[in-house]
Amino acid sequence: MQESFEFGTGNVRPAAGVGTTAEPAIVTVAALNALVREILEARVPPLWVEGEISGWKRYTSGHCYFCLRDGSAQVNAVMFRADAQRLPMEPETGMHVRAFGSVSLYEKRGDFQLVVRRIEATGDGGLWRLAFERLRARLDAEGLLDPARRRPLPLYPRVLGIVTSPVGAALHDILTVVSRRAPWTRIVLSPARVQGEGASEDIARALRLLVNADVQPDVIIVGRGGGSTEDLWAFNEEPVARAIAECPLPVISAVGHEVDVTISDLVADLRAPTPSAAAEHAVPDGTAIRQDLRLHRTRLGRALRVYAASRRERISRARERLGDRIRRLAGRRRDALGLADERLRRHTRRVVESKRALLAGLAAKVDALSPLQSLARGYAVPLAEDGRILRRRSEFAPGRPFRLRILDGSVPCRVEEEGDSADG
């Protein structure tokens, strides 16, 4: 392959159609390097290069320099900060990797180099897997992955905390589920960047902020929607893992879709396969609660009615027993009274009889003293109108009426005139 070039004032442009007979040009070093760089970048498309890492070094600028080599050759490589910050871990010397990038020339030094955009470990499931396993092993050694550390979630959270992107699908999914199931739940969103440089630190910061918020959540969902391994990587990093492990409130981890298990899933109190599933776990089902409350309303009313009925029955039983007792008591008293009455009656009868006998005796005696005998013999007794016996002359005033008691009755009489002298 042969080509000729036309040189300008430092600018290099391929000059098509120039013949091979032209004189060799004299160029500056800078122009040469610029030329070679342009050729390399134009002619070699981005590609995957397999090899072994050697001399990996990250500078304070964030750019990383290393060598990629195999048994027979090596090439200098650079990974600029924007790409290098997405790496799950620093590749180590001897690590077999696949690097994706394009070739270029560092003009200042004339170094041919590979500008790497991505690196994947070829052995043991890749760099991500390796980084994942290393952090997992470290956390496990500290006991942070112990299932016994997992706390139960509250059944009826009053406040649900969410750590996620304010513009992501995860937030929308969670809100949809909560508003369907338990719309009375108060939601506090602690926004975080969930991917890109510093995402892990930002998620950790947002979680801590939520723990110290004025309104303390009863449960927290930390997560994001699905994405590539790199997109989800913040949830596999130590800052997030530590923040979740230290969180005094129960945390549900919800990262991506079903298959992606992250470190945050392992440290959290519950791993949900999706943000929607996390919301389902976080809040109770309002339909079931409303049904439960209706049941309790019925039971409460019935319990009181049953209670009242049983009390009424108890009272009526008590009243019955009391009535029985009073009747029995009264019966006993009445019997006693009857007995007394009978005794009294008998006694009275006896008294009356004896009085009557006494009276009879007296009557006989009175009879014996009766003046009737004298009357029969012709005596008469003058009686005043009031029944008093008139005995003396002075009692017979002229014109005074009196009666004369004789044997078979009495005769009305009147004193005629003043009589003569008294007897004797």
Added chain:
Amino acid sequence: MARKKAEMSEMPLGARIHRLQRIVADLERDDIELEEAMRLFEEGVSHLRAAESLVAQTELRIERLLEGGGTVPLDPVRPADSGG
């Protein structure tokens, strides 16, 4: 902070439901005094009403947490909004 205090004094739904379950169980046991039964019934009704009015809410209340620990309200989400 008066607002926070007022919210703290409010009994959470879970506690109300738990208490309600206890009250119903106690009332059904039938070995309590009449005054206690009346008191339990009234307490039960008040929990029931509070819980029912709480779960009857339809509008989701969302707040965004600020650096200082306070919150600002975001647009409420109604069930109708959550379709798309």
